[in-house]
Amino acid sequence: MDLDTGATAWMLMSASLVLLMTPGLAFFYGGMVRGKSVLNMMMMSFISIAVVVVVYVFWGWSMSYGSDVGGLFGNPFDQFGLAGTIWDDNGEFLIDGFGVPVVVGVAFQVTFAIITVALISGAIADRVKFGTWVAFTALWATVSYFPLAHMVWGGGLLSGLNENGVAALLFGWDAEAGAAVVSPIDFAGGTVVHINAGVAGLVLALIVGRRKGFAKEPMRPHNLPFVMLGAALLWFGWFGFNAGSAFTADGNAGLAWVNTTAATAAAIIGWLVTEKIRDGHATSLGAASGIVAGLVAITPAAGALRPVTSIILGVVAGVLCALAVGLKYKFNFDDSLDVVGVHLVGGLVGTIGIGFLAADGGLFLGDGVKLLVVQIVVALLALVFSGLVTAVIGFILKATMGWRVSEEAEVGGIDLAVHGETAYETLGGARVVTEVK
Numbered sequence: 001m002d003l004d005t006g007a008t009a010w011m012l013m014s015a016s017l018v019l020l021m022t023p024g025l026a027f028f029y030g031g032m033v034r035g036k037s038v039l040n041m042m043m044m045s046f047i048s049i050a051v052v053v054v055v056y057v058f059w060g061w062s063m064s065y066g067s068d069v070g071g072l073f074g075n076p077f078d079q080f081g082l083a084g085t086i087w088d089d090n091g092e093f094l095i096d097g098f099g100v101p102v103v104v105g106v107a108f109q110v111t112f113a114i115i116t117v118a119l120i121s122g123a124i125a126d127r128v129k130f131g132t133w134v135a136f137t138a139l140w141a142t143v144s145y146f147p148l149a150h151m152v153w154g155g156g157l158l159s160g161l162n163e164n165g166v167a168a169l170l171f172g173w174d175a176e177a178g179a180a181v182v183s184p185i186d187f188a189g190g191t192v193v194h195i196n197a198g199v200a201g202l203v204l205a206l207i208v209g210r211r212k213g214f215a216k217e218p219m220r221p222h223n224l225p226f227v228m229l230g231a232a233l234l235w236f237g238w239f240g241f242n243a244g245s246a247f248t249a250d251g252n253a254g255l256a257w258v259n260t261t262a263a264t265a266a267a268i269i270g271w272l273v274t275e276k277i278r279d280g281h282a283t284s285l286g287a288a289s290g291i292v293a294g295l296v297a298i299t300p301a302a303g304a305l306r307p308v309t310s311i312i313l314g315v316v317a318g319v320l321c322a323l324a325v326g327l328k329y330k331f332n333f334d335d336s337l338d339v340v341g342v343h344l345v346g347g348l349v350g351t352i353g354i355g356f357l358a359a360d361g362g363l364f365l366g367d368g369v370k371l372l373v374v375q376i377v378v379a380l381l382a383l384v385f386s387g388l389v390t391a392v393i394g395f396i397l398k399a400t401m402g403w404r405v406s407e408e409a410e411v412g413g414i415d416l417a418v419h420g421e422t423a424y425e426t427l428g429g430a431r432v433v434t435e436v437k
Contacts, residue, residue: 198344270318
C-alpha cells in the first residue's frame with residue numbers, strides 16, 4: 001500500500017498527544033498527594049515512561065502484535081527488538097493497511113502501554129519503595145499489559161478475529177466475514193487500559209496495605225491547581241488516545257473526538273451534582289475527577305456510540321465513579337488516589353455500556369442482548385486475568401524486594417528519604433544561604 005502522508009501525520013500527532021498524558025498524569029496525581037511525597041508520585045509516572053519504552057522495543061510490540069501463541073500473547077521473539085517491523089527486504093519502510101508506516105504504529109501503541117502502567121501508581125501512593133515500583137513496571141507490562149493487548153487487539157482470545165476466541169464460542173463464527181458473529185468492542189482501551197490498571201491498583205493496594213493514619217488523619221490534596229492542570233493535560237492528550245484510535249484522519253476520528261468531548265462534559269456535571277447532593281459542595285477536585293471518569297468511560301465506546309448516547313454514558317460514569325470512590329472507606333482498603341473508583345468502575349461502565357448504547361448492536365437501540373453478553377464476558381475475563389497476574393507479581397515482589405518504605409520515611413516524607421530532595425524547601429528543613437559579597 002502507498003504511503004498516506006495525511007494519515008501518517010495524524011498518527012504521529014496522536015502518539016505525541018498520548019505521550020503527553022503521562023506527564024499530565026504526574027501533575028494530576030502529584031497534586032492529589034501530600035506535599036512531602038509529590039516528587040516521588042511524579043517520578044513514578046516518569047520512570048514508567050523510561051522502563052516501558054525500553055521493554056516495548058525489545059519484546060513488548062512482539063508480545064502484543066506478533067504471531068499468536070495460544071490466543072494469549074504474541075511470540076516475544078517474533079519481532080524482538082522490532083526486527084522485521086520497520087523495513088522490508090528492500091530497505092523500504094513497511095506500510096500498514098491505513099497507509100501508515102508500521103513504525104508509527106509502534107510509536108502510537110507504546111504510549112498506551114506507558115500510561116496504563118503509570119495509572120496503577122495512584123493506588124499505592126505515599127508508601128512504596130521506588131526500586132520495587134521500577135521492577136513492577138517491567139514485570140507487569142510484560143505479563144499483564146502485553147498479553148491483554150494481544151488478546152483484545154492483536155487477534156487473541158478476547159478478539160472478534162479469533163475463531164477459537166470467546167466471542168466466537170458464545171455466538172459462532174462468520175466464515176465469510178472472517179470474524180465472530182458478534183465481536184467485542186474496545187475502541188481505545190476499556191479492557192486493555194482501564195479495567196486492567198484498575199484491577200491491578202486494587203490488588204496492589206491490598207497487598208501493600210494502608211498508609212499510616214489512613215481514615216484517621218487528613219490526607220488532603222496539597223495542590224489543587226496541579227490537579228486541575230493534570231486533568232486538562234489528560235483531556236487534551238486523550239484526543240490522541242481516542243480519536244487517534246481511528247488510525248487515520250477520517251469521519252470515525254471526528255466521531256470519536258465529539259463523543260469524547262460530550263461524554264467528558266456530561267461526566268463533570270454528573271460528578272458535581274452527586275457531590276453537591278451528598279456533600280453540599282461542588283469541588284474543583286470533583287470537576288477534575290469527573291473529567292477523568294468521563295474520559296475513561298468513553299474510551300472503549302468512542303467509535304461505537306452517538307453523541308447523545310455518549311452524554312448518557314458520561315452522566316452515568318460521573319455519578320457512579322463519584323459514588324465508588326467512597327468504597328475504600330467502607331471496605332477499608334487504601335486506594336490512595338481512587339484508581340479503583342475511577343478507572344476500574346469507569347472502565348466497566350464504558351465497556352459494558354457499549355452493550356446497551358452502541359449504535360450498532362446496542363440493547364437500547366433494538367439489537368438484542370448478544371453484544372451486551374459479549375461485552376460483559378470480555379470485561380469479566382479481563383478483570384480476572386489482570387487480578388491474578390498482578391497478585392502473583394505483587395506477592396513475589398513483596399517476598400523478595402519488599403514493597404513498603406520504612407515508617408520513618410513514610411511519616412517524615414518519602415521525597416526526602418528516597419530521592420534526597422523535596423518539592424518545597426520548608427518541607428526539607430530550610431537551609432540558610434549566606435550571600436557572598
